[in-house]
Amino acid sequence: MARRPRIHFPGALYHVITRGNRRQGIFLDEKDLEKFLAYIVDYKSRHSFHLYAYALMKNHLHLLVEVEETPLSKIMQSLLFRYTRYFNRRYGEVGHLFQGRYKAIVCDKDAYLLELVRYIHLNPVRAKIVNMPEDYGWTGHLSYLGRGRNDLIDEGFMLDQLSRDISLARRRYRQFVWEGIASGHQEKYYEVKDQRYLGEDSFINQIEVGRNKPESWVYDVPLEAISQEVSRVTGITEERLYSGTRDREGARGRGLVAYLAKTVSNYMVKDIASHFKRSPVTIGEAIIKVEDILKSDSSFEKELTRMGENLIQGRKRKYRISVA
Numbered sequence: 001m002a003r004r005p006r007i008h009f010p011g012a013l014y015h016v017i018t019r020g021n022r023r024q025g026i027f028l029d030e031k032d033l034e035k036f037l038a039y040i041v042d043y044k045s046r047h048s049f050h051l052y053a054y055a056l057m058k059n060h061l062h063l064l065v066e067v068e069e070t071p072l073s074k075i076m077q078s079l080l081f082r083y084t085r086y087f088n089r090r091y092g093e094v095g096h097l098f099q100g101r102y103k104a105i106v107c108d109k110d111a112y113l114l115e116l117v118r119y120i121h122l123n124p125v126r127a128k129i130v131n132m133p134e135d136y137g138w139t140g141h142l143s144y145l146g147r148g149r150n151d152l153i154d155e156g157f158m159l160d161q162l163s164r165d166i167s168l169a170r171r172r173y174r175q176f177v178w179e180g181i182a183s184g185h186q187e188k189y190y191e192v193k194d195q196r197y198l199g200e201d202s203f204i205n206q207i208e209v210g211r212n213k214p215e216s217w218v219y220d221v222p223l224e225a226i227s228q229e230v231s232r233v234t235g236i237t238e239e240r241l242y243s244g245t246r247d248r249e250g251a252r253g254r255g256l257v258a259y260l261a262k263t264v265s266n267y268m269v270k271d272i273a274s275h276f277k278r279s280p281v282t283i284g285e286a287i288i289k290v291e292d293i294l295k296s297d298s299s300f301e302k303e304l305t306r307m308g309e310n311l312i313q314g315r316k317r318k319y320r321i322s323v324a
């Protein structure tokens with residue numbers, strides 16, 4: 001089967017996996033490991049990507065990367081080439097260090113971020129190198145506990161999902177990781193769709209539709225403007241949209257705002273939730289309800305499409321989903 005082209009868009013989250021050529025070692029001592037991490041720090045400063053997790057093992061590595069404007073392909077090609085050059089010079093080797101093309105799985109950040117951070121950081125435990133993740137120094141795990149280097153892992157986003165109190169968030173993170181130790185290898189994180197996606201069909205369809213339609217761009221639309229449009233079309237007042245009470249119509253309206261915010265402007269669920277002072281889980285469930293209705297109600301789909309068209313009129317384009 002032919003390899004599928006890489007997908008790129010700002011905010012894309014990738015689980016990157018690469019191995020040594022013919023399963024050879026790629027990190028032979030601590031100097032190699034330090035050098036690779038130094039290169040990551042360097043490229044983070046150049047390309048402004050986010051690193052949420054990593055695990056450096058003797059003959060393979062895992063990275064959990066969220067990109068901005070620079071495509072992952074450019075970052076990884078530069079990183080792996082630079083490290084290969086270092087490795088070959090140090091050990092008097094020639095040729096390829098890494099096995100073919102690295103694997104890059106586009107992941108649904110809202111659904112899988114926490115689980116993937118845990119899964120990647122438990123690699124040394126599953127490999128029986130250590131009994132506890134704290135005992136291995138070459139993953140991002142210690143950074144989430146406040147004991148790692150502060151220029152490598154972007155732990156703030158995930159810890160915010162656990163608590164606004166940093167100490168409590170770190171304790172909850174540690175417990176969350178410990179609870180995953182007994183799970184062992186999880187094949188579900190490798191059972192990707194179309195050779196490159198980890199997520200539900202709605203997540204994949206959103207990417208594919210945006211990529212295949214030249215006119216489909218992501219636009220810079222404030223959440224306030226989206227709320228106003230939903231209020232105008234549905235008759236749900238903005239007061240009900242922003243109300244802190246458990247109002248069914250208000251919840252329905254927030255679901256519409258959240259859906260449009262993601263599809264028109266690619267807002268993160270966390271940011272939408274913060275805007276409405278709701279939990280990310282609540283907003284995520286509201287979006288799923290909208291998607292379920294869309295599957296069976298063509299008139300509802302047309303109404304949402306019209307709202308989306310109204311919102312982008314005269315708005316500045318941010319970017320479009322593309323192949324990279």
